[in-house]
Amino acid sequence: MSSIATTLLHLTDLPIGTLTLVASDTALTGVEFGRSEYAELEQVPNDLLLEAAHQISEYFAGKRQIFDLPIAPQGTEFQRRVWQGLCDIPFGETRSYGDLAAAIGNPKAARAVGMANNRNPIAIVIPCHRVIGADGAMVGYGGGLNIKQALLRLEGVLD
Structure with missing residues (x-):
């Protein structure tokens, strides 16, 4: 988990089960399979997480092929x-x-x-x-x- 993550949102009822979305105030930093619990993260979704949830739902509904979200993956x-x-x-x-x-x-x-x-x-x-x-x-x-x-x-x- 990235140190810049500040909030999370669980998406349930997806055809593949549950996803956990994690974001800072400015970018999506994680999408994980299943339900993750990060005690240190606020579980009130910010606008970015709500938009990510919307776009992921559109993807699963066959209405979206390209994601338009700011992302900040942490890695080498x-x-x-x-x-x-x-x-x-x-x-x-x-x-x-x-x-x-x-x-x-x-x-x-x-x-x-x-x-x-x-x-x-x-x-x-x-x-x-x-x-x-x-x-x-x-x-x-x-x-x-x-x-x-x-x-x-x-x-x-x-x-």
């Missing part, structure tokens, strides 16, 4: 480059770890890209679910492969 410079690369993968498309490594200018870093992908703090908004194995296989996902498959089905990638 390399991780942030990978996460930006993830944001460049269009809705309804997938890339392999190798494809993503090449796209960020480091074609031999597929494993490191996989590790950065695994540490993505803002799931769905930073679409790490769009990364698959080189052979097209569904591989690791923080929310579980069933959620990854549900997200890719929503985007029309899977039947």
Whole structure:
């Protein structure tokens, strides 16, 4: 959890279960699967969290393909480059770890890209679910492969 996070909001009743949104006053800093309890965070959502909740609900309703939210993922410079690369993968498309490594200018870093992908703090908004194995296989996902498959089905990638 980032030290700049100040408030959180639990989204329930989503097709994939519950998400916890975490934000500062200026940016979304986390989207986590399940219900997280941070005793030190205020649980009264700010305007940014309400907008994030609205956009995520639109995404699950099939009415939004691109998120328009200020985000502030906390990580290393390399991780942030990978996460930006993830944001460049269009809705309804997938890339392999190798494809993503090449796209960020480091074609031999597929494993490191996989590790950065695994540490993505803002799931769905930073679409790490769009990364698959080189052979097209569904591989690791923080929310579980069933959620990854549900997200890719929503985007029309899977039947």
